[in-house]
Every structure is written in structure tokens, then in C-alpha cells.
Amino acid sequence: MATRLKGTNQDLGRPYNRRIVLEAVRLHGPISRAEIARLVALSPQTITNIIREFEEIGLLTARRETPKGPGQPAIELAIDPDGGFAVGLQLMRDRLRGLLLDLTGAVRGRIQTDLPAATPDTALPAMAAMVQRLRAAAPGRVLGVGLAMPGPFDVEAMSFVGPTTLAGWAGVKVAERLRQVTGLPAFVGGDAPAAALSEAMFGLGRSLRDVFYIHFGFGLGGGLVVDGQVHQGAWGNAGEFGHMPIVPGGRACSCGNEGCLETYVSVHALRTALAEAGVALDPADPGAADHPAVAAWIEAAVPPLRRAICTIENLLDPAGVVLGGEMPEPILHRLAGRLEPLLPSVSRRSDRTHPRLALSAIGADNALVGAAVLAISGLLSPRSGLLFAEAEPAAVPPPARRATAIATEGRA
Ligand SMILES: [Zn+2]
Incomplete structure (x- = not known):
């Protein structure tokens, strides 16, 4: 992970260098100048100059560690919580x-x-x-x-x-x-x-640099995190895969396609299924996840979502797929459990150190x-x-x- 934070010693790279130094402090702080230098591969003088600028505008705090042995302890730098x-x-x-x-x-x-x-x-x-x-x-x-x-x-x-x-x-x-x-x-x-950006900055993205995030808004969207950054696409809509037609001859969608993923897998799809079943239930109600109508919706949502995740994994080879958003957490939790076992894809590896599928660490507030x-x-x-x-x-x-x-x- 750290190896991707390399700086450049050319003058044109200065804005970039400032940002990667700040990123190194954010991800690894409290951290000494020497450790920053090792992470970002910039000269000590360049780092000292950048740090001084950040200290002057109040973004970083510096404190001297309690001495553990002889000699002057290193100064540890961290993001100032009140810096902005x-x-x-x-x-x-x-x-x-x-x-x-x-x-x-x-x-x-x-x-x-x-x-x-x-x-x-x-x-x-x-x-x-x-x-x-x-x-x-x-x-x-x-x-x-x-x-x-x-x-x-x-x-x-x-x-x-x-x-x-x-x-x-x-x-x-x-x-x-x-x-x-x-x-x-x-x-x-x-x-x-x-x-997806919040997941990249403060969620699973802190440890995994390449993930695909699936977002339950009222519809279904997503975001591709590449090397810790959200990939935007040519028009800013990369990852918005709710309108992927995934069920041949399936439900008619407002976009004009049939069988779009979000007509099966979204808060809207759940509410529609409950209405069609004549069940007056708010998915946010306590215990809603245990209701048979919600269980039936989950069973119907699993096959199309499994296919979508398989497509995402084969296309993008992410380190992991994250589920999150406004679907009430107990229902999302149950859905995630039912998705296992996932379909075979390039992500099924014997050397994995973390699961293919994870729930958002930030929760329903992530957007x-x-x-x-x-x-x-x-x-x-x-x-x-x-x-x-x-x-x-x-x-x-x-x-x-x-x-x-x-x-x-x-x-x-
Ligand atoms: Zn559609």
C-alpha cells in the first residue's frame, strides 16, 4: 500500500507531493518525518518544507514522543482534528x-x-x-x-x-x-x-486500495475505488450499475430496459415487493428482517445480485466488494449472508487474506x-x-x- 505513495522530486510535482505527504500522515500518523520520507520517497528537505507549510496553516500537529532511550525523540506528526x-x-x-x-x-x-x-x-x-x-x-x-x-x-x-x-x-x-x-x-x-469515497478514505479503503462498493440508495448504485481513489468515468457515472439488465425478459424498468438489477435489488424493489404481497411493513421497523415477506424478497434478490457481483469481480478484479447504504442494517446483513457462497469468479483465490464480500464499516451514513x-x-x-x-x-x-x-x- 505504502509503495503507491511515491513522490516526485521535479518542481512540477509540488502540489502532488503536498497531497501525498498529507495522505501519508492521514493514513499512518502519528508519524515521524523519517517515516514519511521512507513512505513517499522524497528528500528530507522537501518533506520538511511541506510539513512547515501544513503546520503554518494549522492542518498538522507535531508533538515530541516521550523518550524511550538516550537521544532526542522524534517529532510525531498527525492531522489536527481542529485544522479544518x-x-x-x-x-x-x-x-x-x-x-x-x-x-x-x-x-x-x-x-x-x-x-x-x-x-x-x-x-x-x-x-x-x-x-x-x-x-x-x-x-x-x-x-x-x-x-x-x-x-x-x-x-x-x-x-x-x-x-x-x-x-x-x-x-x-x-x-x-x-x-x-x-x-x-x-x-x-x-x-x-x-x-464509495467515504469508504475509500475512512472505511475498508484504508487497508484495501482497490474495492468495488455497492450502494443501496433508494435505487442501486456503486463506485469503483482504484488505488484509493474513486474512479469517475468519462461523465462521472462510473459504477452506477443499477440499470444493468441482468434478468432476460424481466421486470420493465423506467429506463426502457427489462430486468434491470435495481428493479430486484434496492430499497425501492423491497418496498415494491412488500406492496405487491399486501404487507404493510416499513423495512426500517424493528424485526422487519424476520418477516416472511422480507425473507421472500431476499431469496428473489440473491440470484441477480450474485450474477452482478460475479460480473464486477471478473471485470475489475477488486480486492473486495463492499455493501452499504440505506438498506436497514439487519436486512443488509441477512442479504449478505445469503449471497454466500458467491459464484465462481477470478476473485475465488486460495491466497485471499480477507473475504470477497464485506459490509460497510461506516454504515448508513456513508453517503x-x-x-x-x-x-x-x-x-x-x-x-x-x-x-x-x-x-x-x-x-x-x-x-x-x-x-x-x-x-x-x-x-x-
Ligand atoms: Zn433500468
């Missing part, structure tokens, strides 16, 4: 959720409000108010705001149409509007890629956490800052003279 914050927002079918995340990935505040059938006219003022409240609660500067919404984006017959997406948002420049109403650098992403990570990922990760569209360049409110330089350099 990001607001994450998640717009769902019936509500808006928000949280305040610090640079170590800890949630420092959380709000939610009912907002059924949100349109831009109702949602944007609610988002502005929510950001204002979370910002007031932040014990330090807020670097930006990220918003996760159901994807895919800008795909005719899939975006903002059909039962699993939000109506009224087609053609709206959401990031720009969000920046206008909040005054913060604003980032927008699909809920599935955002959740919301990922929304906040959208806003700080440019600062924290070597490459992901280039992945997501921001409303306007330039950005981090400068608490010290060098902050602006670091925030804008990655775009060159």
Missing part, C-alpha cells in the same frame, strides 16, 4: 441530512430535516440554513460544502426520472447554486460515488460522510480533487498566507 472542517449534505427523497466532519473523519455535528419531494426552490434555502447552523457549530474554519444526491447525472431516461430519483433537478447547476447560497466552495456528487469528503478530498488525497466538479476555482478561506496557494495549486 467540511459540511456534508445529503438530499434524499423525504429529507435533507447534514453533518460536520473534521479532517480525521470524525463526525462533529449532525442535523436532519423533513423535506419531502424537494425541488431546487425548496431544497436550496433549506441547505443554506443547514450549512449556516453547522458552520456556527464548527470550532474552526469550514473548508467547503459537499452535497450527495441520487445519480446517475445527466443521463436521459435515468437522471431525475423514474421512481428512484428526484424530480425537478434536471439541468440545474447544483454546485453553482449551492456555492451562491452558502458562500462556500461547493461540490456535488452522486450518493453512490460519494459513499453523507462522503458528501463532506467531497469538499475536503482535494486537500487530502493525491488525485481525487480533480475528480469532482467544483462551482468555482480558488477557495479555501485563507487563515494564513499560504493557504490559498495550496488550495489552488492542484488545478494547474
Whole structure:
């Protein structure tokens, strides 16, 4: 894992070097300068210069270890939990959720409000108010705001149409509007890629660099994490595989295909199955996982999802497949259990050290956490800052003279 964090000693590589040094501290801190140098293969002088810049803008803290023997103990560096914050927002079918995340990935505040059938006219003022409240609660500067919404984006017959997406948002420049109403650098992403980003930064991605994440939003999405970064695709929809036609002659889907995966495997599919069975049950109710109608849905969902996972594994050879999102945890847990044994694929190896399938370590909040990570990922990760569209360049409110330089350099 560490070998992938190599720096470059050429001058053009400076923004990249800053980011990999910060990434090394994030993943391995508290850590000494010598250990950073070994991990990122940069000269000690380069690392010292970069660390000094980060200390000046308050992103890193340094402390001297208690001496274990003779000689001066090394200075250990770590991300400063109060060095910066990001607001994450998640717009769902019936509500808006928000949280305040610090640079170590800890949630420092959380709000939610009912907002059924949100349109831009109702949602944007609610988002502005929510950001204002979370910002007031932040014990330090807020670097930006990220918003996760159901994807895919800008795909005719899939975006903002059909039962699993939000109506009224087609053609709206959401990031720009969000920046206008909040005054913060604003980032927008699909809920599935955002959740994948949170898994990459703070979940299983901390130990596995290549994973495929399957997201249960109201529909079904996903995200491909390659070398610790979310792969975006040509139009930002990579991994949105809910509309993969997987059952020949199967259920008609709003996208025009038949037998799409998400018509069998999604929260929407579960609710439809319960309605068709005449069962008045909320999947979130305690004990819902034990209901025979839910068990029947799981049995119907397993074959198409097994086929989809087999396809993903053969196509991408991930270190693991992660399941997560808004499906109530007891049901997701039971579904994951029923998926075993998985179909044979290239992932069936005798030398595996971890299971092919895992549940999200972050849980049902991962898209919301990922929304906040959208806003700080440019600062924290070597490459992901280039992945997501921001409303306007330039950005981090400068608490010290060098902050602006670091925030804008990655775009060159
Ligand atoms: Zn479809």
C-alpha cells in the first residue's frame, strides 16, 4: 500500500507531493518525518518544507514522543482534528441530512430535516440554513460544502426520472447554486460515488486500495475505488450499475430496459415487493428482517445480485466488494449472508487474506460522510480533487498566507 505513495522530486510535482505527504500522515500518523520520507520517497528537505507549510496553516500537529532511550525523540506528526472542517449534505427523497466532519473523519455535528419531494426552490434555502447552523457549530474554519444526491447525472431516461430519483433537478447547476447560497466552495456528487469515497478514505479503503462498493440508495448504485481513489468515468457515472439488465425478459424498468438489477435489488424493489404481497411493513421497523415477506424478497434478490457481483469481480478484479447504504442494517446483513457462497469468479483465490464480500464499516451514513469528503478530498488525497466538479476555482478561506496557494495549486 505504502509503495503507491511515491513522490516526485521535479518542481512540477509540488502540489502532488503536498497531497501525498498529507495522505501519508492521514493514513499512518502519528508519524515521524523519517517515516514519511521512507513512505513517499522524497528528500528530507522537501518533506520538511511541506510539513512547515501544513503546520503554518494549522492542518498538522507535531508533538515530541516521550523518550524511550538516550537521544532526542522524534517529532510525531498527525492531522489536527481542529485544522479544518467540511459540511456534508445529503438530499434524499423525504429529507435533507447534514453533518460536520473534521479532517480525521470524525463526525462533529449532525442535523436532519423533513423535506419531502424537494425541488431546487425548496431544497436550496433549506441547505443554506443547514450549512449556516453547522458552520456556527464548527470550532474552526469550514473548508467547503459537499452535497450527495441520487445519480446517475445527466443521463436521459435515468437522471431525475423514474421512481428512484428526484424530480425537478434536471439541468440545474447544483454546485453553482449551492456555492451562491452558502458562500462556500461547493461540490456535488452522486450518493453512490460519494459513499464509495467515504469508504475509500475512512472505511475498508484504508487497508484495501482497490474495492468495488455497492450502494443501496433508494435505487442501486456503486463506485469503483482504484488505488484509493474513486474512479469517475468519462461523465462521472462510473459504477452506477443499477440499470444493468441482468434478468432476460424481466421486470420493465423506467429506463426502457427489462430486468434491470435495481428493479430486484434496492430499497425501492423491497418496498415494491412488500406492496405487491399486501404487507404493510416499513423495512426500517424493528424485526422487519424476520418477516416472511422480507425473507421472500431476499431469496428473489440473491440470484441477480450474485450474477452482478460475479460480473464486477471478473471485470475489475477488486480486492473486495463492499455493501452499504440505506438498506436497514439487519436486512443488509441477512442479504449478505445469503449471497454466500458467491459464484465462481477470478476473485475465488486460495491466497485471499480477507473475504470477497464485506459490509460497510461506516454504515448508513456513508453517503453523507462522503458528501463532506467531497469538499475536503482535494486537500487530502493525491488525485481525487480533480475528480469532482467544483462551482468555482480558488477557495479555501485563507487563515494564513499560504493557504490559498495550496488550495489552488492542484488545478494547474
Ligand atoms: Zn433500468
